[in-house]
Amino acid sequence: MRNGRESLLLNELAGWRAASLTATLELAESRLRLRRQPGSLRPLVDAGGSFGGLTYPSGLAVDADGRIYVIDGRTIKRFDPCTGKFTTLPCVLLDKPRGIAISPSDDLFVTDGDRVLVYLLPSLKLLRVITRRKWEPWDVAVTLDCRVFISDYAGGVVWRVRRHDLVPVVEALVKPTAIAVDAQCNLYVIQEGKKEVVVFDEKGKLVRTITVADEAKDAFCPTGIAVDANGNVCIADLADRTVYTTASGCDEARPVRAVDAAPGGLAFDARGNPIVAEADRKRICTLEAKAAYETEGTFVSEALDSRIYRCQWHRVRLHRALPAGAQIYVETFSSESLKTDEEIAGLPDSRWLTREYDAQVSEGEWDCLVQSPPGRYLWLRLTLIGNGGVTPEIGKVRVHFPRASSMQYLPAVFGENAVARDFVARFLSIFDTIRDGISDNVRDAAAYFDPEATPAGFLDWLASWIGLALERNWPVAKRRMLVRDAHKLYEKRGTPEGLRMHIRLFAGREPLLLEHFQLRRWMFLNRGRLGDCSALFGASIVRRLQLDRFSRIGEFQLVDSGDPLRDPFLVHAHQFSVMVPLRRGADAESERRALERIIEASKPAHTKAELHLIEPRLRIGTQAFIGIDTVVGEYPSGVTTGKGNLGRDTVLGPPTDESRPPAMRIGARSRIGVSTSLR
Numbered sequence: 001m002r003n004g005r006e007s008l009l010l011n012e013l014a015g016w017r018a019a020s021l022t023a024t025l026e027l028a029e030s031r032l033r034l035r036r037q038p039g040s041l042r043p044l045v046d047a048g049g050s051f052g053g054l055t056y057p058s059g060l061a062v063d064a065d066g067r068i069y070v071i072d073g074r075t076i077k078r079f080d081p082c083t084g085k086f087t088t089l090p091c092v093l094l095d096k097p098r099g100i101a102i103s104p105s106d107d108l109f110v111t112d113g114d115r116v117l118v119y120l121l122p123s124l125k126l127l128r129v130i131t132r133r134k135w136e137p138w139d140v141a142v143t144l145d146c147r148v149f150i151s152d153y154a155g156g157v158v159w160r161v162r163r164h165d166l167v168p169v170v171e172a173l174v175k176p177t178a179i180a181v182d183a184q185c186n187l188y189v190i191q192e193g194k195k196e197v198v199v200f201d202e203k204g205k206l207v208r209t210i211t212v213a214d215e216a217k218d219a220f221c222p223t224g225i226a227v228d229a230n231g232n233v234c235i236a237d238l239a240d241r242t243v244y245t246t247a248s249g250c251d252e253a254r255p256v257r258a259v260d261a262a263p264g265g266l267a268f269d270a271r272g273n274p275i276v277a278e279a280d281r282k283r284i285c286t287l288e289a290k291a292a293y294e295t296e297g298t299f300v301s302e303a304l305d306s307r308i309y310r311c312q313w314h315r316v317r318l319h320r321a322l323p324a325g326a327q328i329y330v331e332t333f334s335s336e337s338l339k340t341d342e343e344i345a346g347l348p349d350s351r352w353l354t355r356e357y358d359a360q361v362s363e364g365e366w367d368c369l370v371q372s373p374p375g376r377y378l379w380l381r382l383t384l385i386g387n388g389g390v391t392p393e394i395g396k397v398r399v400h401f402p403r404a405s406s407m408q409y410l411p412a413v414f415g416e417n418a419v420a421r422d423f424v425a426r427f428l429s430i431f432d433t434i435r436d437g438i439s440d441n442v443r444d445a446a447a448y449f450d451p452e453a454t455p456a457g458f459l460d461w462l463a464s465w466i467g468l469a470l471e472r473n474w475p476v477a478k479r480r481m482l483v484r485d486a487h488k489l490y491e492k493r494g495t496p497e498g499l500r501m502h503i504r505l506f507a508g509r510e511p512l513l514l515e516h517f518q519l520r521r522w523m524f525l526n527r528g529r530l531g532d533c534s535a536l537f538g539a540s541i542v543r544r545l546q547l548d549r550f551s552r553i554g555e556f557q558l559v560d561s562g563d564p565l566r567d568p569f570l571v572h573a574h575q576f577s578v579m580v581p582l583r584r585g586a587d588a589e590s591e592r593r594a595l596e597r598i599i600e601a602s603k604p605a606h607t608k609a610e611l612h613l614i615e616p617r618l619r620i621g622t623q624a625f626i627g628i629d630t631v632v633g634e635y636p637s638g639v640t641t642g643k644g645n646l647g648r649d650t651v652l653g654p655p656t657d658e659s660r661p662p663a664m665r666i667g668a669r670s671r672i673g674v675s676t677s678l679r
Contacts, residue, residue, distance in 0.1 A: 008407050009396060018302070019379075023035070024297035025298070027033070031393045032245045034444075058144055071094075076097070077291065089124060092119065095112055098112075098263075115130065118130065123221045130632070137151070156171065157171050158189060176189050177192055177263070178224050180233075188225065212253050222238070226267050226274065232248055234268065236259075236265065241258055241260040241261075242258050242264075261276050262279035292388060294386070297384050300382075303377045306376055310336065313374065314401050314404060316380065317368055320393060321363040322358060324390070330355075330356045332354040332380055348581070351584065370399075378399065452484065457482060463483050485505060510581075545557070568672075574604075580595060
């Protein structure tokens, strides 16, 4: 209640209170909208079908025959449209795959950690390993004439692959991630944290910039991009989980579908339909080029009870999104007595009043004055109309009562008769709406200062008030926790407990801190003895060049700071190590970068920190932290000699034919005790 006025809310949380809902409408994704016709978003396989779901789909690529290749964790899976099944590519074991592309000559390119692997399809023969020092390949794109481009996240460069070397095409970028290339060899580049897609020609000259409408520009955070043969662009947005498209040569993208696309999980099929890897539902879907919706639908609410005798209802406020070609009609019916659903359904159209419609292309608040006569109960009828290609969407409806008009402050002559009173009330409602909007902004201003309630786009602004730096790629929930507990972090800033708290809030795991002064092994008079508990320090403790003391060529180093006499004290001073358990399947490099920034912001300025990501593997004599890296895991999959690469956590397994039940074949597989068994 506010100044004697109340309101009734209709939305997903409070309930839509729908008495009737035509079959052409749906309540989906917290919104009331026209039903999407079947086939506009079609999954390739369902959760219980031939594949059974993906672990974590990311990069997508399509070959000349229409087969879809998807990166799933550390493997690559292929979907054959003829058989309708996913299969895992054998002999392809990856470490940290991100990007994938297929050339017209059937070469499969995969960015994997600090290298790019090139396989020949369909034999999967490893043709080449592209690598260089100090780079981080993120994505790869191939033109129709087999020119290959690679985005370098660490170096801020897009490289072109030549026969024996790499040539920079675009430089001075800011952490380039996903890239794509069109038929004219124009490069489309996404940069981490940037709100647009930049387009360069093959010589590295900036051609244009692709962005979205002004109202969505601040929240736009592209993570994936694909270009078809005609130059049409498809962009995945992380901020609002939406896929945008734009025609060839157009600089403004428009939203087409709310889809939580995985980073890099976009491609086009041969018919020009976008293919999306959904991260939340872990599936691959085909997004039809033109979405089809029903053209009209009607929503009728239940009886809204004001509990006021002869209540004059005030206004209906909608929070809606209205694209071009869509309309919303608002009608109301009031009564002093409660009516049944059958009676409401049988009312002639002449009994429904208000009859206002909204056709303004925008997204946000819209309201209208209720024209129904006074009555305790009110029924609301909303009619949504589209052109088949778009749909209006309503996020929430708020009905205000009783009427609070400025007319009460005017002389009585303005309301002498019903016609004059109605005209003046409707005229003043324009200014009353403006006044109420300002009052609502003042009333709701406190929510913008609450880390749990402020919109995600305001979190950085709110954090800047207290000098806290947040990364845009951090999950919103973690950013909210960091802002909420910033006062605790500042209270303990520069202390081991403060650093533990900061890492615990971000990573959700308890770190282990080791201050290096604890590594000193001093001898005490009458209590010390040589051995594991003590050590003798000499001039070589820091390998400082000292004439006549430590000057052996090849062993000393030039150190121009400190004091040789205090080296035993300073070698372990002002230093510490931070050990954080790494989650299984997490991207170690992104975790490292985020944790390094947290440590730098939380540690004392004069100290030096070393970060160690503890992977879940215990190695005696190398890495053995009880309770930190000691986990019970699955036995690693075996590889066959000549068909796989040996590495860490790799074991030799039996050949493919020996992994099946015993079956002796003379001259091929006839080993006594191995392929023979008594039945």
